[in-house]
Amino acid sequence: MSEITETSAGAKAGQQAGASWRFLKNHLREYGILFALIAIMAFFQIATGGILLKPINLTNLVLQNSYIVIMAIGMLLVIVAGHIDLSVGSVLGFIGALAAVMIVNWGMPYLLAGALCLVAGALIGAAQGFWIAYFRIPSFIVTLAGMLVFKGLTLWLLAGQSVGPFPPQFQLISSGFVPDFLNMAGFNLFSFLIAFAVAAGLSWMAIRNRAAQARTGTPEEPFAFFIFKTLLIFGGITYLGFLMAGFRGLPNVFIVMALLIAVYSFVTNRTTTGRRLYAIGGNEKAAMLSGINSKRLTFLTFANMGMLAALAGLVFAARLNTATPKAGAAFELDVIAAVFIGGASMAGGVGTVVGAVIGAFIMGVMNNGMSILGIGIDYQQVIKGLVLLAAVIFDVMNKKKG
Amino acid sequence: MATILEMRRITKEFPGVKALDDVSLKVEEGEIHALVGENGAGKSTLMKVLSGVYPHGSYTGDIVYDGAVQQFGSIRDSEDRGIIIIHQELALIPLLSVAENIFLGNERSRGGVIDWRETERRAADLLARVGLKENPKTPVADLGLGKQQLVEIAKALSKDVRLLILDEPTSSLNEQDSEQLLQLMMEFRKQGVTSILISHKLNEISRVADTITVIRDGAAVSRLDCRDGISEDDIIRDMVGRSLDDRYPPRVDHGTGVRAMEVANWTVHHPIDSDRTVVKDVSFHVNKGEVLGIAGLMGAGRTELAMSLFGRSYGANISGTARINGQVADLSNVRAAINAGLAYATEDRKTYGLVLDQTIRRNVPLANLKAVANGVVVNTKREAEVADTYRDRLNIKSSSIEQETINLSGGNQQKVVLSKWLFADPDILILDEPCRGIDVGAKFEIYTVIRELAAQGKAVIVISSEMPELLGITDRLYVMNEGRFVGEMPTSEATQEKIMARIIKAGESII
Ligand SMILES: Nc1ncnc2c1ncn2[C@@H]1O[C@H](COP(=O)(O)OP(=O)(O)OP(=O)(O)O)[C@@H](O)[C@H]1O
Numbered sequence A: 001m002s003e004i005t006e007t008s009a010g011a012k013a014g015q016q017a018g019a020s021w022r023f024l025k026n027h028l029r030e031y032g033i034l035f036a037l038i039a040i041m042a043f044f045q046i047a048t049g050g051i052l053l054k055p056i057n058l059t060n061l062v063l064q065n066s067y068i069v070i071m072a073i074g075m076l077l078v079i080v081a082g083h084i085d086l087s088v089g090s091v092l093g094f095i096g097a098l099a100a101v102m103i104v105n106w107g108m109p110y111l112l113a114g115a116l117c118l119v120a121g122a123l124i125g126a127a128q129g130f131w132i133a134y135f136r137i138p139s140f141i142v143t144l145a146g147m148l149v150f151k152g153l154t155l156w157l158l159a160g161q162s163v164g165p166f167p168p169q170f171q172l173i174s175s176g177f178v179p180d181f182l183n184m185a186g187f188n189l190f191s192f193l194i195a196f197a198v199a200a201g202l203s204w205m206a207i208r209n210r211a212a213q214a215r216t217g218t219p220e221e222p223f224a225f226f227i228f229k230t231l232l233i234f235g236g237i238t239y240l241g242f243l244m245a246g247f248r249g250l251p252n253v254f255i256v257m258a259l260l261i262a263v264y265s266f267v268t269n270r271t272t273t274g275r276r277l278y279a280i281g282g283n284e285k286a287a288m289l290s291g292i293n294s295k296r297l298t299f300l301t302f303a304n305m306g307m308l309a310a311l312a313g314l315v316f317a318a319r320l321n322t323a324t325p326k327a328g329a330a331f332e333l334d335v336i337a338a339v340f341i342g343g344a345s346m347a348g349g350v351g352t353v354v355g356a357v358i359g360a361f362i363m364g365v366m367n368n369g370m371s372i373l374g375i376g377i378d379y380q381q382v383i384k385g386l387v388l389l390a391a392v393i394f395d396v397m398n399k400k401k402g
Numbered sequence B: 001m002a003t004i005l006e007m008r009r010i011t012k013e014f015p016g017v018k019a020l021d022d023v024s025l026k027v028e029e030g031e032i033h034a035l036v037g038e039n040g041a042g043k044s045t046l047m048k049v050l051s052g053v054y055p056h057g058s059y060t061g062d063i064v065y066d067g068a069v070q071q072f073g074s075i076r077d078s079e080d081r082g083i084i085i086i087h088q089e090l091a092l093i094p095l096l097s098v099a100e101n102i103f104l105g106n107e108r109s110r111g112g113v114i115d116w117r118e119t120e121r122r123a124a125d126l127l128a129r130v131g132l133k134e135n136p137k138t139p140v141a142d143l144g145l146g147k148q149q150l151v152e153i154a155k156a157l158s159k160d161v162r163l164l165i166l167d168e169p170t171s172s173l174n175e176q177d178s179e180q181l182l183q184l185m186m187e188f189r190k191q192g193v194t195s196i197l198i199s200h201k202l203n204e205i206s207r208v209a210d211t212i213t214v215i216r217d218g219a220a221v222s223r224l225d226c227r228d229g230i231s232e233d234d235i236i237r238d239m240v241g242r243s244l245d246d247r248y249p250p251r252v253d254h255g256t257g258v259r260a261m262e263v264a265n266w267t268v269h270h271p272i273d274s275d276r277t278v279v280k281d282v283s284f285h286v287n288k289g290e291v292l293g294i295a296g297l298m299g300a301g302r303t304e305l306a307m308s309l310f311g312r313s314y315g316a317n318i319s320g321t322a323r324i325n326g327q328v329a330d331l332s333n334v335r336a337a338i339n340a341g342l343a344y345a346t347e348d349r350k351t352y353g354l355v356l357d358q359t360i361r362r363n364v365p366l367a368n369l370k371a372v373a374n375g376v377v378v379n380t381k382r383e384a385e386v387a388d389t390y391r392d393r394l395n396i397k398s399s400s401i402e403q404e405t406i407n408l409s410g411g412n413q414q415k416v417v418l419s420k421w422l423f424a425d426p427d428i429l430i431l432d433e434p435c436r437g438i439d440v441g442a443k444f445e446i447y448t449v450i451r452e453l454a455a456q457g458k459a460v461i462v463i464s465s466e467m468p469e470l471l472g473i474t475d476r477l478y479v480m481n482e483g484r485f486v487g488e489m490p491t492s493e494a495t496q497e498k499i500m501a502r503i504i505k506a507g508e509s510i511i
């Protein structure tokens, strides 16, 4: 009997001491993904002998991953709604081809062509979403069909040839940099200031959020964690901005990405639309019985995905400076993997935009780092596959324990 | 009598909640031991600890069963020792047959090949033991909840059960089915099977239990021996810590005679089998300030009626008219129905009521998001205030509004569903089995809320299979049977016998 008392008393003391440890355990996933990215970056920074974080490589990394990140944001919404979109890679290729035909072959002004391409992407997404939302055809099937259809249409549109090059202004989406208004030799101060402003803005928001939490008295992370995390994010972004400013400054597409991340984070976290989206993904029947129009929302989610895939298509075409029939092949897999690595659940209703973006960068850093190390594409695929599996296993185990 | 089970000083913590705090429980061999307590007291958790759902090491304390300390690592381990638990939410696979379900994970096979002859023969034996007259080949989905419950018990029997744990087995059963189940438990007692019964229906407890352990806030507060003659009031006093003078709040007539809603010739067909009429030519009305009851047996079509009215959420080929405030109302979809002032709180909280992965804070405002938003932007502060208000008002036991609803106890989940619809602020509120799984004390609070709504001039329609509840809180009653309304009476003139007589008479006239 006394033995039992001792164990429970010992356990009690341990539990009290481990209060912040418990917090970490409960939020392992949210921190885990950020730390995983940092750890992976640190690893490759060392393994590549410092090449990874060289300004030129860093810039490259952003450019290389921009289209995956853009699509991952749309895919996050699709997956949260409880669906999947396999067609995004083909749609990206198709829109690139469409842009090339309109701009290069027909000589259409690139702004008009770009706008038409976004509309076309939204229509493609809407057409798929229509069957998924209103006729309840499984999204897997509809978008698998879409994947084949648009792969075929890309070939047809380009008649099997590569079409290019694009006019220089069009290329600027991908290859342009934020101009330095402040004219400082060898350092794009304006770009650095933008990065600094973003870092400061994020920290300010985090602080305000915490203050609001303290007011309503909801449980919060231990103070030390909060400071550590905020400093880490602030320092990280400022440092990366500093590095890139030393090369050519922030790429234009970085600004596009940052805006998209900000807008979609806000939409998912703070708007009624976001609340409804998570609700239909979590329990569609309950959401519908709460008066949420799940069909319309699903439809719009796919239309949005199509538009973002189109945007990614423009960015990709501008980066390669040609449209090729093979563009976008298998991109959907990287995009979907990024979203799941970022903590979304196959069942729907769970996941964050920031998580998906970090997931995309984890994939991107691994691609980039392994290429620098000269690891063959064969091993690269194997390793990426295992990382995806590990991330999801981690998720599932973590959930079970809780 | 020998002690079969002793749980000693069990403590179980979840993040932010101590669900069990040093609980001890002693069960004698061959008895029916009842476990009672308020919602969230820790009853289900204690049984999950016992059955290995929460494995050894995730709690502190000892389980002594059959004379030895047990360290169950999984449900499998406890089942091997003859401890079988039937959870609050049934766990049968709808599309598999009764026989397949009974032997799921425990298949009768020869060399890896299922022996269907043996499976069906044994299943038929077990069904006979639990008194269920069904073909073992019937898919479980075709059975009512009462029968499904019996299939679960047959499944338990197939595993050589010595200690049977039933967590709120009768909460979704009608009186007949409940009665059959209780008879079965008493039969088992004669055969030497020990049972632990969790229930909020104290009349059942005082009828069948030999011993009662009362749990309050994660601690065992008393152990009552029923041979000493225990009254329901004694149990309640230990459960809630004070005596409860009345089970129902006083009924003040706020009826205005002004019709809030009037439904005429409402007919609904089955969504798949559209030749079948589920609701047949029903006409009724509800007045402002009135609490209206709809009585009937399980399967009478009450839920189908309510859901078909609520934005055509159920059924096909719906015909008839519904007027709200004298105007023909647009109830063509749920949003329209809500805008017309209607709300429906479901009887099936897990399937239709909650987004289980999400917090209380996210669930409560879901049907009325506009009220916590400026335009499309959610005001998170107001959202939190709303959730907190309802958490206090309905006394939802949880670590905070940030607790995910999947981790709430059954009764507290029910309260979240009710909160959602109270916050939607409807003029006409349909409550389908509002007190399913709710403890006695909390029932009183919910009844009080219902009466308050009526006092504010709202119309409340209560669907319930518990007749005492309908008699206790409604002003007027309809009786429904086989899709039709077969009687109407002021509650002041109603009795259980009268209601049953209407049902039986209607049943005869059909034949
Ligand atoms: N997985 C979990 N995570 C966090 N808290 C939990 C979890 N499971 C249960 N709890 C909490 O433990 C407490 C006890 O819950 P339990 O389900 O045992 O109650 P109960 O007595 O069965 O209530 P009811 O009568 O409503 O079914 C509740 O406060 C509940 O919120």
Ligand SMILES: [Mg+2]
Residues within 6 Å of the ligand: B043, B044, B045, B088, B167, B409, B410, B411
């Ligand atoms: Mg329970």
